[in-house]
């Protein structure tokens with residue numbers, strides 16, 4: 215701790231807008247109809263989905279690991295699959311000035327980046343990402359993902375808390 219980052223900061227609410235990488239696991243292979251995008255076979259393993267929320271970031275991310283009445287985003291279809299388990303997410307504030315597509319491409323490069331469903335989550339993408347979902351057959355940890363950016367914080371399902379960036383502790 216130092217004067218610049220007093221302890222009270224740990225109790226402040228999470229920033230409202232920014233980017234996130236949602237990490238989930240399929241414990242069994244699964245064939246999933248992803249809305250209008252099509253029917254895809256998803257192997258067992260780890261899936262990383264990169265998205266952004268201009269506001270309500272925590273709510274958006276928490277939505278990915280809750281039961282949904284309506285399937286709105288492509289990730290909703292995969293996250294609702296019977297063998298799907300949320301691991302958690304990392305979040306990066308808008309103030310970091312990172313673009314969603316840049317983060318997505320960085321994640322793809324660092325974590326195997328197999329593309330199981332071309333176009334997945336990339337309907338609005340203008341940066342030529344093959345998809346905003348990538349797959350790794352080997353385990354990926356949240357901490358490893360958080361290392362992609364100094365301002366990255368970690369959100370864990372049902373914990374109701376967020377871990378501030380490690381460099382601020």
Ligand SMILES: [Zn+2]
Pocket residue numbers: 314315318336339340341342343346
């Ligand atoms: Zn993109």
